[in-house]
Amino acid sequence: MTAPVDRSEMLHALRAQLAVDPRRTAVVLVDAHRGHLDMDVATMPVAPEDAARVRVALAELARGARARGVMVVHVVMTHRRIPYPGAESITNPFWRAVEAARQSLTPGRPSTISGHNLEGSPQTEILPELGPEPTDYVIRTKKRLSAFYGTDLEFLLRTHGVETVVLAGINTNTCVLCTAFDAFNRDLRVIVAEDAVASMYGEDLHVFGLQNVARCLGWVLPVREILERLGSPVASAPGR
Numbered sequence: 001m002t003a004p005v006d007r008s009e010m011l012h013a014l015r016a017q018l019a020v021d022p023r024r025t026a027v028v029l030v031d032a033h034r035g036h037l038d039m040d041v042a043t044m045p046v047a048p049e050d051a052a053r054v055r056v057a058l059a060e061l062a063r064g065a066r067a068r069g070v071m072v073v074h075v076v077m078t079h080r081r082i083p084y085p086g087a088e089s090i091t092n093p094f095w096r097a098v099e100a101a102r103q104s105l106t107p108g109r110p111s112t113i114s115g116h117n118l119e120g121s122p123q124t125e126i127l128p129e130l131g132p133e134p135t136d137y138v139i140r141t142k143k144r145l146s147a148f149y150g151t152d153l154e155f156l157l158r159t160h161g162v163e164t165v166v167l168a169g170i171n172t173n174t175c176v177l178c179t180a181f182d183a184f185n186r187d188l189r190v191i192v193a194e195d196a197v198a199s200m201y202g203e204d205l206h207v208f209g210l211q212n213v214a215r216c217l218g219w220v221l222p223v224r225e226i227l228e229r230l231g232s233p234v235a236s237a238p239g240r
Helices: 008-017 048-067 093-100 153-159 172-185 203-216 223-229
Strands: 025-030 071-077 137-142 164-170 189-198 219-221
Touching (some): 008 203, 025 048, 025 172, 048 071, 048 189, 048 223, 071 153, 137 153, 172 189, 189 203, 189 223, 203 219, 219 223
Parallel strands (some): 025 071, 071 137, 189 219
């Protein structure tokens, strides 16, 4: 694989330009559900070592955000069962072709599109360490790659005066990246938590996704730096 172009000087300069107001920030957890991150039930699993790493970072991010009064939003892909072709996911021609060709999107691991995150299945459950807590918001109408497409995420963010979104979850190069593009197109400040994302498609596409965000769309930072930039925990974080 060709090494990424060195843009470290640009990224360092951009870091100095980043200012985040916790009152106008939302943490958006994209598909941080059991369907990707619980090896016991996952239908589109990331690598086990990635799942372990990401789960720890996601929990740290969610806890830290709540402690600072920052809104946490869970966006979960959920598909209805339909008479034909059996699930809403399979109406997409590429996904239907992958299933027809009996191919797996997860290198070296089995996966299923038609059986992924069906309504009412364990796969659609949010990871237990992430809640949801009473102050969180949950959106379950995501059907495709962007957390904005077909959901009320934009309405929710605008209602709360959000100007910055911190994105984390699965997959770095598809749902997180597509959501980053859509946030950018809405003139939101985009931050991706680099240690709280992973890709079931392979490490090469994980790296691609992070590079694409950092060099084109927003900031890629570790969870601890994100929380530092959001300030100190408040004595009593506001409820919803």
